[in-house]
Amino acid sequence: GAVVSQHPSRVICKSGTSVKIECRSLDFQATTMFWYRQFPKQSLMLMATSNEGSKATYEQGVEKDKFLINHASLTLSTLTVTSAHPEDSSFYICSARATSGGTDEQYFGPGTRLTVT
Amino acid sequence: AQTVTQSQPEMSVQEAETVTLSCTYDTSENNYYLFWYKQPPSRQMILVIRQEAYKQQNATENRFSVNFQKAAKSFSLKISDSQLGDTAMYFCAFMKHAPRDDKIIFGKGTRLHILP
Numbered sequence: 001g002a003v004v005s006q007h008p009s010r011v012i013c014k015s016g017t018s019v020k021i022e023c024r025s026l027d028f029q030a031t032t033m034f035w036y037r038q039f040p041k042q043s044l045m046l047m048a049t050s051n052e053g054s055k056a057t058y059e060q061g062v063e064k065d066k067f068l069i070n071h072a073s074l075t076l077s078t079l080t081v082t083s084a085h086p087e088d089s090s091f092y093i094c095s096a097r098a099t100s101g102g103t104d105e106q107y108f109g110p111g112t113r114l115t116v117t
Numbered sequence: 118a119q120t121v122t123q124s125q126p127e128m129s130v131q132e133a134e135t136v137t138l139s140c141t142y143d144t145s146e147n148n149y150y151l152f153w154y155k156q157p158p159s160r161q162m163i164l165v166i167r168q169e170a171y172k173q174q175n176a177t178e179n180r181f182s183v184n185f186q187k188a189a190k191s192f193s194l195k196i197s198d199s200q201l202g203d204t205a206m207y208f209c210a211f212m213k214h215a216p217r218d219d220k221i222i223f224g225k226g227t228r229l230h231i232l233p
Contacts, residue, residue, distance in 0.1 A: 034220060043208060043223045044162075091160060097219060106212075106221060108162035 002028045004096045006109035013084055013116055020080045021112045023094030029074035030096035034106070035067075038091045050077045084116040119144045121211050123224035130199055131232050137184075138194045138227050140209030146170075148214040151185065152221070153194045157205040165207070168192065170214070196229075204231045 003026040013019045023033055031052050036044040048058045048069050056069035066088075068080040077096075081088055094109045120143045130136040142151070153165040168176045168185050175183050180197045196203055209224040 032219065038160075041228075043225045046220055046222075049220055093160075093162065095162075095221075105164075106219075110159070110161050 002026075002096075002098050002105070002107045004094065004107045004109040006092075006094055006112050008112060009110065010113045011115070013114070015085055015116055016083055018080055018082045019084055019114060020078055021092055021094075021114070023077045023079070023096065023109050025075045025096040025098070025107070028096075028098045028100065030077075030098060031074060032097040033071060033077040034095045034097075035069060035077075035079050036093040036095070038093060038111075040091075044093060047079075081114065084114070086116045089114055089116045119146070119211050119213070119222050121209050121222055121224035123209050123227050125227045126225070127228045127230070129230040129232055132199060132201060134199055135195060135197045136199055136229065138196075138207055138209075138229065140192045140194070140224060142190050142192060142209070142211050144190070144211065144213075146213050150212045150214060151183075151192045152210040152212070153181070153183070153192075154208045154210055154223075155203075155205045156208065156226075157202075162208075166194065199231045201231050201233060203229065205229060 005024045007022045033050045035047045038044050047062045048056045050056045050069045050071040052071045058064045071077040093111045095106045097106050122141045149170045151168045155163045155165050166178045166181050182195045184193045206226045208226045210221045212221045
């Protein structure tokens with residue numbers, strides 16, 4: 001199956017700083033990528049939909065100025081958590097949609113654990 | 118708006134037994150996909166099985182099968198001959214069949230423990 005990578009897998013940052021998380025589709029082009037947040041023992045909550053070359057669409061209640069999403073190419077989307085606070089500590093997961101060759105699947109990255117101290 | 122409900126927060130079964138995880142959903146759409154995802158302790162999301170709403174035949178993948186009841190909006194997952202490696206969180210999920218609205222909506226999950 002297709003592979004989606006995330007970098008870094010774990011990051012610790014100080015309160016007030018910004019941190020960038022990368023999501024890459026390694027062997028396919030993804031016009032659409034999705035960013036999720038998952039708190040311990042909870043489900044995945046969609047934060048935003050990222051379309052290559054256009055602005056991301058944020059879900060209700062997600063601050064777009066705090067969670068900056070850039071989808072600069074068909075294989076890379078980034079999520080930047082700006083002015084991070086301890087309550088932003090969470091597990092962030094991206095997924096990428098593959099639609100070429102008659103397929104229509106979403107593939108998930110391994111996730112990034114963010115800890116804000 | 119679409120919703121996905123998993124009424125069993127946690128389940129435990131003995132190895133080699135069969136277990137069924139429940140899922141109901143609500144939608145006014147006629148064309149959509151339903152999924153079961155597995156999230157083991159590594160937290161990597163793994164697609165277990167996928168069902169297209171227009172297909173009446175229930176999807177199967179080796180030991181995993183679903184009981185898709187479209188009219189009842191029910192989509193249960195049956196795991197046969199359960200194995201220790203099946204221990205994980207299982208999420209039922211819904212996606213509209215719409216090119217510009219393809220976000221996946223997840224249920225709250227069922228934590229499954231396979232006991233040796």
